[in-house]
Amino acid sequence: MISTSGAGALLIIACMALVTLLVRFGGVFIMGLIPLNRRVEGFINGMAGSVLIAVLVPIALQADTAGRLALLATAGLMFWLRKPMPAIALGIAGAALYRAV
Amino acid sequence: MSTTVAPALSFVECRRGFWRLLPLSLFVAAFGAAFGLAAVQTGLQPVEIVLMSATVFAGTAQFAALDLWGAQVPLVPLLVTTLAINARMLLMGATLYPWLALVPPRRRYASLITLSDANWAMALNDLQSGRNTLGALVGGGLAIWLTWLAGTLAGMVFGGLIADPRAFGVDMVLGCFMLSMALAGRRTLRTVAAWIAGGLAAWAALHWLPANTHVVAGGLAGGLVGALWLERGQ
Known part of the structure; x- marks a missing residue:
């Protein structure tokens, strides 16, 4: 236990910042120790897309109707135009509109 | 993986990345305001709140820290929680390795300082689709860092005066963005x-x-x- 009075709080924050920075550097550092071959490249490629999906899963699960509508609109426009910015804009506007009415 | 040329990291590329991610940073500002307000209510000193947002720069971990905050803070559980919540950054960093390996070490690690969900996703999408640049990672990271800090300050100062961001759909920005990045890639x-x-x-x-x-x-x-x-x- 560390007291949060005076310098204690700053020490805690510094430790958190250090841990987070090491995690930001860690992925690239660890990959530097592993020889890059087809399997490792396949792993990285598979991981890239599924991290995106994994971030999305709780957002989609916890979203209300307006939120799910936003995701559907974004997906629809991405399939049609393949342009992220209009797709996101339509999704956000859809959620805002649904909640307004 | 298709290239052996180091990705570009020029000022122009970073500036472009900054402006590309700035509009999306709206949700970061809203999230930051929520953190600033919650941190004030938890009893952190203003300078501590600003320092935490500036140096930790990881929303979910910072909210988790507030849960453990009191007159005394259990340091090891707090750091383990921070590590667990931010472990996804290990994976995100690793996915950028094939390109970052081509960049000299000092620039390689410097460009990861502001790594977070949105600028990672945009940078990876750029690199995978042949735009060989780290502008979104570095410039976009700066945009998110600045809006995170500005949001934190706004939450500390104005607190409950901020209108409900949900009414404007701001809570869905990250979700819609991540979805569009997933669908933009090669399937x-x-x-x-x-x-x-x-x-x-x-x-x-x-x-x-x-x-x-x-x-x-x-x-x-x-x-x-x-x-x-x-x-x-x-």
Whole structure:
């Protein structure tokens, strides 16, 4: 236990910042120790897309109707135009509109 | 993976990345305002709140710190929680390795200082689709860092005066953005299989594993699919 009075709080924050920075550097550092071959490249490629999906899963699960509508609109426009910015804009506007009415 | 040329990291590229991600940073500002307000209510000193947002720069971990905050803080549990919540950054950093390996070490690590969900996703999308630049990672990271800090300050100063961001759909910005980034990439049967494995693993982790492990679980499951199912001629 560390007291949060005076310098204690700053020490805690510094430790958190250090841990987070090491995690930001860690992925690239660890990959530097592993020889890059087809399997490792396949792993990285598979991981890239599924991290995106994994971030999305709780957002989609916890979203209300307006939120799910936003995701559907974004997906629809991405399939049609393949342009992220209009797709996101339509999704956000859809959620805002649904909640307004 | 298609290139042997180091990705560009010029001022112009970073400035472009900054402006591309700034509009999306709206949700970061809203999230930051919520953090600033919650931190004031938890009893942190203003300078501590600003320092935490500036140096830790990881929203979910910062909210978790508030849960443990009191006259005394258990340091080791707090750091373990920080590590667990931010472990997804290990995976995100690793996915950038094939390109970052071509950059000199000092620039390689410096460009990771502001690594977070949105600028990672945009940078990876750029690199995978042949735009050989780290502008979104560095410039976009700066945009998110600045809006995170500005949001924190706004939450500290104005607190409850801020209108409900949900009314404007701001809570769905990250979700819509991540979805658009996933759909913008090249889709093969193999990548879709990795998505399904990752999505199921994330869903299972949400139900049965400790909180905040779902991104790591999903990423590793998708990675396994990618390692076992190699593309022909790759």
